Structures are given as C-alpha cells and as structure tokens.
Amino acid sequence: MSFEKLKVIILTHQDIDHIGSIPEILQECGSKIKVYAHDLDKPYIQGELSLLKDGHLETPPKGKVDETLKDGQELPYCGGIRIIHTPGHTPGHISLYLKQSKTLIAGDSMYSENGIIKGIHVPTVLDIKEARLSLKKYLDLEIESVVCYHGGLSKVNIHDQIQKVVSC
Ligand SMILES: [Zn+2]
Numbered sequence: 477m478s479f480e481k482l483k484v485i486i487l488t489h490q491d492i493d494h495i496g497s498i499p500e501i502l503q504e505c506g507s508k509i510k511v512y513a514h515d516l517d518k519p520y521i522q523g524e525l526s527l528l529k530d531g532h533l534e535t536p537p538k539g540k541v542d543e544t545l546k547d548g549q550e551l552p553y554c555g556g557i558r559i560i561h562t563p564g565h566t567p568g569h570i571s572l573y574l575k576q577s578k579t580l581i582a583g584d585s586m587y588s589e590n591g592i593i594k595g596i597h598v599p600t601v602l603d604i605k606e607a608r609l610s611l612k613k614y615l616d617l618e619i620e621s622v623v624c625y626h627g628g629l630s631k632v633n634i635h636d637q638i639q640k641v642v643s644c
Pocket of ligand 1: 489600
C-alpha cells in the first residue's frame with residue numbers, strides 16, 4: 477500500500493497498539509502528514525514521557541503531534557468529525573463522532589464482541605470512574621454505528637446498548 481494519499485492521522489490515545497508504526501510512517505513521508513491527538517496524551521506519543529501502560533519499553537516510540545484536540549472541537553474531514561474527550565482508558569483518550577454517517581469511533585473507551593458492545597475493558601483502564609463518565613457522553617449523540625478498536629463494528633440498537641453498559 478502507498479501512503480501517498482494519507483494526509484491526516486488522528487490518534488485516539490497513547491497506547492502502543494494505537495501509536496503503531498507512526499514514527500516509521502512519518503520518517504518515510506513526514507511533512508505531508510498531519511497528526512492530531514489530545515493534549516494530555518501528546519507528551520507520551522512524542523516520547524517525552526514514558527507511556528503510562530508500556531513504560532517498560534526499551535525504545536519507546538517517538539511520534540509527533542502537530543495539533544492538539546479539545547472536547548467539542550470539529551474537524552473538517554469525512555463530512556465533519558466532532559472530538560469527544562473520553563478520559564479513563566488514558567487521560568487524553570478521545571473518541572470521534574463522524575457527523576455525516578453518524579458513526580462513533582470509540583477507540584478503547586469500550587470494546588465489543590460479535591457486534592455487541594461489552595462496555596469498559598476494566599483490565600486496561602486507568603481511571604474507572606472517569607471511564608464511566610466518558611461513556612455517558614455518547615448518550616447525547618445520535619449514533620447509527622460504533623467502531624470499537626477491539627471488537628470492530630456494532631450497528632444494532634446502539635443507544636440501548638450504550639445505555640445498558642453505562643448503567644452497570
Ligand atoms: Zn488502549
């Protein structure tokens with residue numbers, strides 16, 4: 477695959493499986509790609525602080541963040557993307573709401589299995605209280621589909637499914 481068409485990367489948070497190969501990709505086609513992330517996770521992504529969950533790595537990734545994102549901010553891609561700050565899994569975790577397709581990119585704020593939203597993944601959460609409050613933010617949105625990084629796509633009765641995981 478060519479990275480020629482890649483213009484923007486939005487990182488939901490600092491975990492290593494989300495930073496992925498960004499340092500290598502940027503080395504290849506650096507200045508053409510703009511990287512976004514939340515302010516609170518930026519220093520970890522840039523390698524200025526040890527990753528909160530993968531601090532043991534001998535060579536932590538050194539990415540770069542060009543622009544930081546705030547709760548409620550909108551980006552002009554894909555018909556408009558609203559940024560939702562959803563801390564808990566990490567302090568700077570964000571979720572993305574794609575307005576046109578009513579799709580929620582939930583990152584690791586929740587996980588799913590076979591299209592069923594299972595809620596917060598407790599073993600990898602840093603602040604469970606915050607994580608619960610974050611999920612409540614989704615109830616205000618009209619969501620048709622959710623993409624969890626771990627578990628993939630859910631498309632049925634999203635509001636009810638989220639209501640269920642928020643109340644338990
Ligand atoms: Zn994660």
